[in-house]
Amino acid sequence: xxxxxxxxxxxxxxxxxxxxxxxxxxxxxxxxxxxxxxxxxxxxxxxxxxxxxxxxxxxxxxxxxxxxxxxxxxxxxxxxxxxxxxxxxxxxxxxxxxxxxxxxxxxxxxxxxxxxxxxxxxxxxxxxxxxxxxxxx
Numbered sequence: 001x002x003x004x005x006x007x008x009x010x011x012x013x014x015x016x017x018x019x020x021x022x023x024x025x026x027x028x029x030x031x032x033x034x035x036x037x038x039x040x041x042x043x044x045x046x047x048x049x050x051x052x053x054x055x056x057x058x059x060x061x062x063x064x065x066x067x068x069x070x071x072x073x074x075x076x077x078x079x080x081x082x083x084x085x086x087x088x089x090x091x092x093x094x095x096x097x098x099x100x101x102x103x104x105x106x107x108x109x110x111x112x113x114x115x116x117x118x119x120x121x122x123x124x125x126x127x128x129x130x131x132x133x134x135x136x137x
Contacts, residue, residue: 040095047102054109 035041 034091035095037089038095040092040099040133044095044099044102045104047099051102051106051109054106054113
């Protein structure tokens with residue numbers, strides 16, 4: 001009798017856990033849809049890809065630039081015709097803060113790279129001047 005009771009209790013717990021997981025998955029999907037349809041999502045995507053571009057170290061790569069611009073424009077155009085649903089102020093604040101943080105991160109990552117590039121250009125120019133001044137006319 002007690003085994004049957006434990007078995008029923010176990011089955012009820014399993015059923016409850018499955019319902020919880022399903023509910024959480026549904027809530028996650030709703031949240032993903034709200035984020036991806038948010039007016040700032042295109043900017044967020046562009047900012048994220050710009051950070052990745054800086055990480056790659058290839059600032060002038062047309063391939064990366066086309067990917068960044070193409071994906072951002074595609075995402076923006078996907079949602080430009082859809083009616084803007086009322087977004088919560090929490091989501092608005094999150095999206096704004098995330099975009100700002102990504103922009104600041106990109107600038108922080110670019111700064112040492114730009115300084116290094118300037119230093120290397122200065123060294124190259126100095127070496128070039130030395131070579132040109134020491135070569136016979």
